[in-house]
Amino acid sequence: MPWRGGKGGPGWEGHFRGCGYRWTVSREVIIEVLSSTRHHMSAEDIYHAVHKDYPAIGLTTVYRTLDLLVDMGLVLKFDFGDKRARYELAEEFSTKEHHHHLVCNRCGRVIDYTEFIDDEVELFKKTEKGLSKKYGFQIKSRMIQFSGLCGNCNREQK
Amino acid sequence: MPWRGGKGGPGWEGHFRGCGYRWTVSREVIIEVLSSTRHHMSAEDIYHAVHKDYPAIGLTTVYRTLDLLVDMGLVLKFDFGDKRARYELAEEFSTKEHHHHLVCNRCGRVIDYTEFIDDEVELFKKTEKGLSKKYGFQIKSRMIQFSGLCGNCNREQK
């Protein structure tokens, strides 16, 4: 795990430089926000968090930075069914372990779960190898997502 | 498999009636389109297909009907990363077998794959049971999706 999070960690900066991008305050701050949350933030969430300390940073820049981060594979983008995209640090840069998502259709709660992850990883490996051979498809990312009713909503639903 | 597809099959009509909805020409025609394609159509795709024979049916009705079908569990809604939602008959009403999706990030091609489905189903069952016990979460739907580069795009990329 050579990547240190936190302010201006050479890992992040190096990634940007390595791709020919500049290392800017906006980028550092946005990454800092993503690094220090356990939530799945929307662009606007991030914008608000950033805005407290850096009111000059605009929503447009947040969107642009997130796009870059996703392209570079440093951040994952999710669709949990509310209209806005949600973002989370990629595994290698996160303190969270490899996980998938459980989304409540009623209240929108999102649970990170890690149960049976080993089995999933194994199955993924096998599947990817099979699909790559059969379709010549090179898999870059994989996602599993369950949705339904969370404990609370399940109870109320009755 | 008690459900017959095709024009006005009592299966579809019964489903609507059973939920207290009326059985209308628009609904019949939209279902007919979904039943006779192997593609993952957008609302607008469906609108255009319907429009040839029934120019009076509007895009709004297509959206509304799709929402209903998704709510009733007869149709699945996907996000393949282009901006529009994509729709496909649920397994029980489709001639396609249970499958998952392989999405090309470059050209947008979507492949239905069925490899290792048995393993996946087994793992899903186990996972669902575990999650249900641990989080009280009642799972209604599950999705797996891989993305990357398809055979063609992989070759060109070089």
Next chain:
DNA sequence: ATCCTTATTGAAAATGGTTTTCATTATCAT
């Protein structure tokens, strides 16, 4: 077959997350 209630519909307008535009500013190799 006709009436009546109301679910359904189409057209147009509104919505809202995201993207584009463009003039200004900041980064960084020199």
Next chain:
DNA sequence: ATGATAATGAAAACCATTTTCAATAAGGAT
């Protein structure tokens, strides 16, 4: 420090989807 140009913010544009509302059609009752 200087200059080339990548990055940025504000405002406008975009565009899939949703909402509004008056007109229409479905289907139970008669």
